[in-house]
Amino acid sequence: MVFGKARPNDVFTPRSREINERMYVDRPELEERLEDALRGDKYIIVHGESGNGKTWLFKRVLARKKVPFEVVNLANAVLHGSLLKSFEVKLSELGSDRPVSRTEEVDLGLRLGGTGFGGKQQTQFSFAAQSAFGALVSHLNQKAGGKRSVLVLDNFEQIVDNLDSLKAVASIIISADEESIAKHGVKLLIVGVPRDLKQLVAKVGNASTIANRLIEIPEVARMTLDEAISLMKRGFEKELGYSFSIDKEIFYKDVCWKTDRIAQQIHELCLKIALEAERASGVISLATVAKAERKWLEESFSSDLGVIENLMNSIETKVGRKNQVIYSLGRVDKEDFKHSDIEKIVREEFNVDEGINLNLPQMLASFAKAENPLIRRTPKNNAYRFVSPKLKMVIRAGLQKDSENRVIKTVEAL
Secondary structure: OOOOOOOHHHOOOHHHHHHHHHOOOOOHHHHHHHHHHHHOOOEEEEEOOOOOOHHHHHHHHHHHOOOOEEEEEOHHHHHHOOHHHHHHHHHHHOOOOOOOEEEEEEEOOEEEOOEEEOOEEEEEEEOOHHHHHHHHHHHHHHHOOOOOEEEEEEOHHHHOOOHHHHHHHHHHHHHHHOHHHHOOOEEEEEEEOOOOHHHHHHOOOOHHHHHHOEEEOOOOOOOOHHHHHHHHHHHHHHHOOOEEOOOHHHHHHHHHHHHOOOHHHHHHHHHHHHHHHHHOOOEEOHHHHHHHHHHHHHHHOHHHHHHHHHHOOOOOOOOOHHHHHHHHHOOOOOOOEOHHHHHHHHHHHHOOOOOOOOOHHHHHHHHHHOOOOOEEEOOOOOOEEEOOHHHHHHHHHHEEEOOOOOEEEOOOOO
């Protein structure tokens, strides 16, 4: 990970890639767990919020172990209408001409003694997703010269609401022990956001069979506060040599708060700050940080800004209870939260008397049922979580309280 260079024009040069390797935050325990899982017989699940380094992790480990791999983006299952189609697209990319279906002529006639009605009809037969998977692992095996290889099913969150695709994945997992699949030595690596990914697959298949064929490494979680601050200090102070006209420790903690300590977002915001500071003779000030944050929000979160704006009260609303609740959602420090957690924050942040009914259950439900939802129910249906961590970042960086304790916007896009 790298967020800047001594010269802005050098950001995307080979020199930048050298720093990128040095700025990578080692995850020794996760790397070890993934390496161990690769030696086993089970298919592997890697999960964690978007931007936390799942792709970095598996690519780093596979490259170090010199294990060939190919990636199937499950977003293509949605785009093309089925998991089968996404496998066929990948086969085509790899140079395989395997067809997705075949057409046969079927004789419809009834002929007794050479007489009667006749005719022919063309009927199309589609190949099953499992068969397409078999063809794909066979191709990977040949491409890897018979050595161990890995097929990555990435962006699993794209199919969590698609029952047919979930069933197809379950079928593929169950086929792991079949000789026609096992003989190719291709390990399946399923990568996605949901923490309950194994349960999502198991509920559409034989739960015990699927559980016996899957191993889940620990969550690729957001960076710790110490990891994030250490990374930023290395970048701004050691690599770039920038100076500060503001309190460094407060600045680092503020970046951690606004990015929710998600590695990709720390990188992107710090790159903006580095570029602004370069224009200010290498000085990080309140002005450079504010300008960088505004650009970061407007350029990286345009659709997320719209989601928040559509749910907020109009500026003329006297109390602006929705705004207070949205602001308080940004202050929650849990992945999964209940309405009681948010109510406590609202009452503390806005001095709301205990006797006032906030109708939090109804308001949170409306945020979850909106055309572009802010939050969603957890699988157990007893709590909520953000649809995307980006939405929490937009709230933290894009909303603040004014001197009259009202929620106001910090960027025009909101």
